[in-house]
Amino acid sequence: MPEGDTVWQAAKRLHTALAGQVLIRSDLRVPRYATADLTGRTVLDVTPRGKHLLARIEGGLTLHSHLRMDGSWKVFRPGQRWSGGPAHQIRAVLGTADRTAVGYRLPVLELLRTEEEDRVVGHLGPDLLGPDWDPDKALANLLADPARPLGEALLDQRNLAGIGNVYKSELCFLLGVTPWLPVGGVPADRAAALPGLAERLLEANRERPVRATTGRRGQDLFVYGRAGRPCLRCGTPVRLADQGDGSRERPTYWCPVCQPGPAPVPGGTPSAGALRRGGSPHNRTETTAPQAGEDS
Known part of the structure; x- marks a missing residue:
């Protein structure tokens, strides 16, 4: 997408x-x-x-x-x-x-x-690449529902506009938390840094033909699309699962070592808290069209 x-x-x-x-x-x-x-x-x-x-x-x-x-x-x-x-x-x-x-x-x-x-x-939150970008407003929007999994909150365009599955996964990796961690559980200093980090990633890539978040030649992304391959930081195999309410599939990538916290475990059994607000235990790779509100 x-x-x-x-x-x-x-x-x-x-x-x-x-x-x-x-x-x-x-x-x-x-x-x-x-x-x-x-x-x-x-x-x-x-x-x-x-x-x-x-x-x-x-x-x-x-x-x-x-x-x-x-x-x-x-x-x-x-x-x-x-x-x-x-x-x-x-x-x-x-x-x-x-x-x-x-x-x-x-x-x-x-x-x-x-x-x-x-x-x-008019329903959209601050646009990461637009003249209306407001990091304080974006952060306030994200924190308004502290029980919501971070990955879902990032995809909700009403909070901030422009993030999809790729940036969701990469941002959570850079923050050192799983996409299933409730927003309220993100350490305050990392939460405060999130809007600025998201803006820098999109700004750095808006003119590039190939998206990159790592700064490493030939290794463009930390976790997205790297299921089963070694984490670029610790070497642990990157994992893949869906995240959402089950109405559509959201491929979500994370490193279980670099990103501690609630997450589905291999085999489809969710760990504690993984399904707090709709995290899916099923491992799939396909995606379907988004519905209004969350990713529109």
Whole structure:
């Protein structure tokens, strides 16, 4: 799933390609907007908000999209063959004289008045890569529910916007706690450092084609995607389990030595406290689309 840095990069590509240009092609391939015609209007800007993309268009309109699991926006030059998936997966086409932006597999696509943007992004907490970033507010949001597992709280975009499964796992490793530890159990000094650490990680990666959190060449991530491989700090095999309420699967990686605390144990039996607020004992690797609120 794209995280805040990936969405920021997508917005930058779209803004560079479309902003200040007049649309000569407009095709929104969802039933509700199939007859909407944006041709002749100028694209004003494309702005990321957490994991949301807002393309503001002349006349007080905003095209709102969310990539969720599989969505993507591709930009093509005139005559360039489109390559982002089969034609039946295309949900939006915005074309200027110089570039064409094609949205593939977009699970969320809606056209609304710009003045109504709060209806779709107003629930979000401070944006880690946005002008509204407020670490104190983000920390207060996280601490408001001290019994909630840290990993779940980090994924809740109402607390702070931009963190997905990768940064959730990496942040918990860097803090030295498991994602199942209740927020209120995180040592005060580490909790206070969390928002700043999260911002630094996303800021460092927003311009990078390959996400990295370790500073080590060839070893980009500490734990995410490394199930069964040695921890980069202590050599203990990294573990993998789901975290959540069971309605969807959230692959979560951690080192059982570097990150002491409640967690599912191998074989599917949770340790004490692992299921305090919905931690799952099942070991899986697939993910499913997020639901509103927690990761939207």
